[in-house]
Amino acid sequence: MKMSSPTLIFKKRPIVYLQGEPLLLWNWQQEQRTLLEILEDKKVRIFSECRSGFCGACRTKIRSGSVRYVTEPLAALAADECLPCCCVPNEDLDLELSSDGANMPPVYQHSYG
Numbered sequence: 001m002k003m004s005s006p007t008l009i010f011k012k013r014p015i016v017y018l019q020g021e022p023l024l025l026w027n028w029q030q031e032q033r034t035l036l037e038i039l040e041d042k043k044v045r046i047f048s049e050c051r052s053g054f055c056g057a058c059r060t061k062i063r064s065g066s067v068r069y070v071t072e073p074l075a076a077l078a079a080d081e082c083l084p085c086c087c088v089p090n091e092d093l094d095l096e097l098s099s100d101g102a103n104m105p106p107v108y109q110h111s112y113g
C-alpha cells in the first residue's frame with residue numbers, strides 16, 4: 001500500500017479591486033466577515049438594507065473573479081453580479097464600484113534610472 005505524503009495547500013490571498021484599482025489583500029482571518037463589511041470598513045460607497053442576501057440592495061457587478069457565498073442569497077442575480085452582504089472573494093475580484101471617497105492604499109511610484 002502506497003502512503004501518500006501530507007500535502008500542504010496554500011490558498012493565495014485574493015486581491016479585491018474597484019474598477020481595476022487594488023483596494024485590499026483579503027485576509028482569510030476576516031472570513032467571518034462579509035465582503036460588504038470589509039468594503040464598508042474601507043469607506044467604499046455601497047448600498048445595503050437587509051444585509052442577509054434577501055433584498056438585493058447591495059447587488060454589485062463583478063468585472064472579473066468570483067465569490068463564495070457564506071449564506072445562500074435569496075435575491076435574483078445575473079451571472080456577473082454578487083451580493084457582498086453574504087459572500088467573500090473566492091479569488092482575485094474586480095468589482096464595478098467606484099473608488100471615489102474610498103480608503104484606497106497609497107500608490108507607490110517607482111522610478112528607474
Ligand code: FES
Nearest residue numbers: 049051056058085
Ligand atoms: S443588503 Fe440586502 S441583499 Fe445585500
